[in-house]
Amino acid sequence: MHIPDGYISPQTAGGLWALVVPAWYAAGYKVRRTLDARQAPLIAIGAAFTFIIMMFNIPLPGGTTGHAVGGTIVAIVIGPWAAVIAVSVALAIQALFFGDGGILALGANCFNIGFILPVTGYLTYRLIARGAAEGSARRWIAAGVGGWTGLNLAALLTAVVFGLQGELYTAADGSALYSPYGLATAIPAMMVPHLAVAGVVEAVMTSLVYIFLQRTNPALLQNYKTARAGGESRFELRPLIIGLALLLVCTPIGLLATGTAWGEWGADEVADEVGYVPEGMDRYAGAWTGLLPDYGFPAGEEGESLGEGAAETAGVVSVDAARKSAPAYLVSGVVGLALASVAALLSARFLFRGRQEGNRG
């Protein structure tokens, strides 16, 4: 799921840097407030742990192997904010010290895998595990579902980032400048294997590690709770949830807006900044103004489906969408919006419960 350099345009990379830096600052601020200085090694350990277990080959049915990210289990043990820093650090070390994974794309990778994955994974875990006894099955199930959800949301965002390249950045002759696939291809191509395989690996491993810790080292699973109780301020989930919900809602909207915003911005400023305008930008700047009222799916453009899951989510969209991808864009946006709404709904429910608990305590 790592995006290497070269797959995405510098503009996209820059945009994701702009998203991840505030997330880091928020995490740093939260960690400083909730964990004292002695907890710094804990985060480092979480990072080193993530780094190492990404190297563990997990046997999959059929004789192949995959690997887990471990973001959710790390978030459960050291807390979501600390996990944001830990996973980001692991990614940074891969990129900077080992030359694996992109340096310009590090912002994108840290946002998807370092921020979205552990935070949504942890929220899902908390949501399902709420009120369950420490040693109960509901807790490890919650951990597994958390792992699955976190990984797939991160994969979805990564797919959107990839897909935007095919949509927006093409040379004059129509050849791709970066990743060649549009959203309609990138999303199913990423999501089918992640929903069915990588997410399941993450879920199984997260659950198995959780069960192991329940049996052998339950104190470690309480570690974050203890640290929170010891810190001066109670860990506040509300701002996190509100921020995340906003973000999830805004991301697809932002993507929908990208066509216009970037297109227009591109014509004026990109030319000054970078010296050229990506052709895709110009195209969309025009396409979008007239899109929403009366754009339908032109007949006979539906491409091949990549699988059942894809058929449901994006099957109506043609695969060679690069040239007429406005509807694909819309569908992707709607799918994203729907997913985000579900996440927001869940978050709201969680928030409501949190408030109830707050009133009681």
Place this chain on the structure above:
Amino acid sequence: MADGGMLPAWMTERPGGFEPGGPDRAVRQSALARTLLGLGRLARDTIYSEKVAARPGLMQGVDPRVKVAGVLVLLLLASLLRHWYLVLGLYLVSVAMAAAASIPAWFFMKRVWMFIPLFAAVIALPSIFNVVRDGDPLWVIWDFGGEVRLGPWSLGTSLAITQQGVRGAVMLVLRVAASVSLGVLLALTTRWNELLRALRVFHVPRLFVLILSMTYRYIFLLLAMATEMFTARASRMVGPASPREDRRFLAAGMGALLGKSHALSEEVYAAMVSRGFDGEPVTASRFRTAAADWVWLASTATLALSLLAGDRIIG
């Protein structure tokens, strides 16, 4: 000790001659063995890059801050150029820089091409066909002789490799290769503690640099622990374990590793504090930007600007 003292009887039984028998199964390389290999490779790579970074060479001599800035400029360039031959040129520049840093060329190229650009090639492959991405046919593989429909989907009138598809795929692979090449060059020629200090100069927050520095250290402690754990398991294994068993073992390993490393973290932190660590990494070699550094940066910038200008002039 003829009767074995406190030992149970079975422990004092001695085996006869060494005569392995029975049907032998060929042992498939297990996930465990692959993990062990991977962990070993990481350790080996690290030792190697530490050696390279300590060698005298053009890249090693450059001030890390200047080097990071220069590599960033070139990376940006790698993603801005629009002509494949210019990207190829940039890649060759990075290979030349590696040679100037006394990195063996075969090693450097292998390290770069395995596996990210190769993977990019596989990823980009479908996009060269007209059924996936539209374009002017370069080579028609199969003329359907009319529009072929698959239910509601149209496959067009022929299967062809397109000009645009090939150009896009070549572009992607070259861009990725040039970028990875530059990244690996930076990683190989810069000692990690100097890189950390360079990051500090780029206003990466203190908390991050501190954690980054500690993580790097922990990775090797965990690496040793994991390797030990897996080696112990591998030595006790008779024949291949089922994937299910392997998964359970790996999960238990992860859990145990998490617990052990947590305990260790406190100790390492104590050892650092005891020797005066207060969160600010200090390195022995002070940064001294010499004239050579500026020459290096200036030539990098000139190269970047001229390539970019060329790219835009060509159109």
Place this chain on the structure above:
Amino acid sequence: MADMAAKNADAPLFLVEDVHFSYEGAPALAGATLSVERGERVALLGANGSGKSTLLKMLDGLLFPDRGRIGFMGQELSEATLRLDSFSREFRRRVGFVFQNADAQLFSPTVRDEVAFGPLHLGLPDDEVERRVEDTIHILGLGHLKERAPYHLSGGEKKRVALASVLAINPDVLLFDEPTAGLDPKTSSFLVSLAGDLHEAGKTIITATQDLSIVGDIADRALVMGEDHRLAGEGPPAAVLADRELLLRANLIHDHPHRHGGVEHYHPHSHVEGHEHGH
């Protein structure tokens, strides 16, 4: 100010008063009281879990008592005082700690960096750092390992690098936690004789150990930590080692069955007799 100085001159190097400490409910120290004077050589004896490592970490200002207090040259050693830059820098320059687990102590890319870490972080000038690194590496015979990564050294080499990393700070007080555990006899005896040289140079040496065979060589006074996490006895090494009842009580020696000519019997066994002295 003058008052303070006078007080400091008289105060013992370390003064531990009724210190209590527990890890998540498990007691490690329960009312430990002792003092150490400047230039002394002290051995801290105790079985696993008796709290001697915890006490050593407290003397290095790495852990702080739940109850009771620890004084260093007349000033309190607490989280608050160590948070002060000037105090902590001065304290860290004076007190060095050689950890039992050398792996925890070695985290730099090369031996040279590892040895330079302390002096650099304590703010010594570059040329002084360089000189100290060279000298320390030389006296510990690590010259050929200078550019090697610490995590790929043998156990004995790691221990020597750990020692070098502390000696480069040139501390006045050296705290050793189980210095000979897991070492080959050669490294072990090297360590003991080096500790002797350091003592002769006027340094205070405090060693926590359960290796009774080295006590006579590394200490002029032995303190015994009991199973109850407080001081069980103290005295000159010879007297403490001769006090079988005390050592048995502290679980430092044990009875175990031996067979002589087919007759099984029990007699107390300690590592004093079990080991040859390595020098």
